[in-house]
Amino acid sequence: MADSASAEREQGRRFMPKFDDKGLLSAVVTDSESGEVLMVAFMDQAALDATRRTGKAHFHSRSRGKLWMKGESSGHVLEVTEILVDCDQDALVLKARPAGPTCHTGARSCFYRLLNGDELERVEG
Structure with missing residues (x-):
């Protein structure tokens, strides 16, 4: 039997993000029109808050250990x-x-190669 917090998290209406032991959760980004998977990244509370506040995708960079907005240097x-x-x-799916x-x-997309046996084939021009 699930405890009340688990039941609320799994079936309730309240947003209760469950971050892992490093304070992160996975975020899959898809194209809102085509449904194509564009990328997978991690979000911490700050990234989630910034995304919700600005409408622009923010993530937690594990390699740099900091918040970043996707496209902050490229404009993309x-x-x-x-x-x-x-x-x-x-x-989450964004x-x-x-x-x-x-x-x-x-x-x-970050998913531009197809695994064919032991070889990777580019699937995007």
């Missing part, structure tokens, strides 16, 4: 149109309108 921001929350509130390529490589 992600305008968040909707946030979906999974059943136990430890992962539906967004990208202002240019999402991947730091210049690809539209």
Whole structure:
């Protein structure tokens, strides 16, 4: 039997994000029009708050240990149109309108290669 906090988190109406032991949760970003998966990143409370406040996707950079807004240097921001929350509130899907390529490589999506056997094939021109 689930405790009341778990029941509220899984079936209630209150937003109760469940961050991991490092204070992070996963965020999958999709194109709000096509549904294409654009990227996966991590959010901490500050990134979640900034995203909700500004409408622009913010994340926690694990390598730099700080908050960053997607596109802060490239201009390729992600305008968040909707946030979906999974059943136990430890992962989000951000539906967004990208202002240019999402991947730091210049690809539209970070998922531009297909695994074929032991080889990677580019699936985007």
